[in-house]
Amino acid sequence: MMKLKYFLALILFFGLQVTSWAQCAMCRASVENNVSNGDTSIGAGLNNGILYLFVMPYLMAAIIGFLWYRSAKKKKAKLSLR
Numbered sequence: 001m002m003k004l005k006y007f008l009a010l011i012l013f014f015g016l017q018v019t020s021w022a023q024c025a026m027c028r029a030s031v032e033n034n035v036s037n038g039d040t041s042i043g044a045g046l047n048n049g050i051l052y053l054f055v056m057p058y059l060m061a062a063i064i065g066f067l068w069y070r071s072a073k074k075k076k077a078k079l080s081l082r
Contacts, residue, residue, distance in 0.1 A: 030042065
């Protein structure tokens with residue numbers, strides 16, 4: 001029963017990936033159409049969205065690294081006081 005759940009989750013995961021790949025061509029066609037008509041606001045919004053998605057993982061890693069560093073520093077200072 002557990003293997004069936006894992007198998008179905010795997011199929012669902014890969015099925016959703018195919019759906020998300022189809023959106024890239026639609027966005028590109030929409031931006032190209034709007035830019036050819038002289039409207040660049042959609043392209044600029046799409047670029048901002050791409051930058052947002054690009055920065056978030058690095059920002060999260062930096063925050064986790066900072067919190068880890070601060071915790072280790074406090075722990076080291078606490079041990080040196082003993």
